[in-house]
Amino acid sequence: MTVYHCPVDGTRSEITALTWCCPVCRGPWDLDFAPERGVAPNALSGRVDSLWRYEEFLPLAAPPISLGEGRTPLVPLTDSVSAKLDYLMPTLSFKDRGAVMLAELARRLGPDRVVADSTGNAGTSVAAYCARAGLPCTVFVPEGTSPKKTEQIRAHGAHLVTVPGGREATALAARAAADGPGVFYASHVFNPYFLHGTKTYVYELWEDLGGRLPDALAVPVGNGTLLLGAALAVAELHALGLIATRPRLIAVQAEAVSPLAGAFRAGADDLPPADPSDPAAVVSPTLAEGIAIPRPPRARQILAAVRASGGTFLTVSEDHVREAQRDLAARGFYVETTGVACWAAVREGGEAVRGSVVVPLCGAGLKTGMAE
Template sequence: MTVYECPECRIQSPVSALTWCCPKCRGPWDLAFTSAPVPLASLGSRVNSLWRYAEALPSLPYGPEVSLGEGRTPLVRLATSATAPDTGSNTGSDPGTGSVAAKLDFLMPTLSFKDRGAVMLAAHARALGPRTVLADSSGNAGTAIAAYGARAGLDCVVYVPEGTSPKKLEQIRAHGARIVEVPGDREATARAAREAAGEPGVFYASHVYNPYFLHGTKTYVYELWEELGGRLPETIVVPVGNGTLLLGAALAVEELYGHGLIGTRPALVAVQAEAVSPLAEAFHAGAEDLTEPAAARPTLAEGIAIPAPPRARQILRAVRATGGTFLTVTEEQIRSAQKDLARRGLFVEATGVACWAAVSAAPPRPGLTVVPLCGAGAKTGLAP
């Protein structure tokens, strides 16, 4: 039976409960769930959404009804030279040694990769029938929860920090969700949301605390595996704030490896903005966890500016387990990367270009490297 489980205390709770965190340590839940092997040969005839990987997903009765066709985003090869042309399109062939490909995860119903996890949370919430669904976000996760909550017929409220992009606020309101703007930074918003999440009848659709979200984001890697004909790239680079895409990727890698569907694990490389990089600092210091929050300094990559991610220990462990590392990028590198991608035909928001900025500045890694382009530039505009 699928249950919530605390990765630190090993306390369990039924997934039918509205308890959003471990009652002992107040940390986020994992999901005690065992996937089955996904048969690669049968995927061609399956539904064109993340639900095609049904064997790998927790059973959710309302999944297909809540789906908006999320997932199955293109994998496009990128040239590493700023002046070289794009070298291909979404193809399963190996682009070659030292090459880079981008997965266009901004081509989603709400224009960000957060749809992968939001559809799982909405399907689960619909089964529970709460009075209200509550989320907190710097914008993209809140938009995704609002959209899929509307699809599921749920009442939603989204907590956001003051100064959130007006375009993202417009998206959230358009889906019928109520917005609570919280004075202060992203951490202040999370604290306010967690306090409200304890009220009766509230389902906390947290992309950080609820593990159903991670089981949605892991489909990013299942798609890479399918696209590349049953293998994975040598390196998977992901932006990390709260680590939801990285931890989903780590889940998928372990499942595929455990089922014998890949022979080796790719390196997971995490990218943070230099301005707010607590995990990168902890990793390079050899620490297993954060000792104190980072200073909340301004950065263009607002979506990954998380001073104290609740899953820090898990993120650091996951990167080390694959022989990966942490990279950081400056504000000028983010600006340059956004303009560079736009000149290649890809307009991506500042947070979403962090991985391309890091890969462009770092020495080439052997084999194929894949970076995600996570959010559309239309959400925020060009970085100043």
């Protein structure tokens, strides 16, 4: 049976245990899963038009709770840059790719309740899929979360808990609840099933591009769930002989909250130990709220994945976020402020973004409105 394992100390746990983190180091789990065979892109044409068409590559079979997630369009922005419209998902963000995996796993395990924490998009997605699965759900969000996102969470029937303070305080509150009996922690950070959902972003690119990938993938990075999913898919496709070369990973952060970019430029393998007295520990406000994560639990994995790909980190200013959102709207794409970060970076990236590049438009503009 597929089991969790800790990438730090090797601890293992059965999936059925509802153990949301490694009991030794309290770090995130990885999953003992690797696809044993693959399919050619031309063999997929008759399959279901959702991410579940890639069943050979997924640790769960197609579930009854699917909302048709995945298979979002890939459209050109320039001669060398294309955008994948992941805001055209059932809950209007890419988080549906991973949330459907978590909700289906929870449905099979039958917990008393599901708990999630989020700045909004992951929470709305988990709430929707739990509603679809008939699972009671509680979502913790930071104070100041977009009212449009909290309205969506409530609309799906989830119990909403607003936590004073920022993203870190919200995560701590959710993790405390997750330690209770009979609770499934639908964590898009700690549970690796989420990454096996987000990796389908790259499988879709591989299919749409005729069995190849672009020279570079630009990905917004807060907790790194899309980037790590992308790295996972690239490794699987390469191991199966389905691609010959691997794309560079270009990780994008907001200048205001860019701990990983700083660590990367310093040549560090991980973030430095937390120091609350350090002025840098204070999280500055940013329009890219979805990636404003000061201490991502998978920091070491993110940094290693970017380096292994030959990629880099880019940061964007608040003015560049505003300009990118307006520019995309003028081109016909209404995208939330976090979701425009990669386009903002690629427009300014120079040599780092040479060759063909794909950027994800991760969330719909209806979730946050236009930046002022």
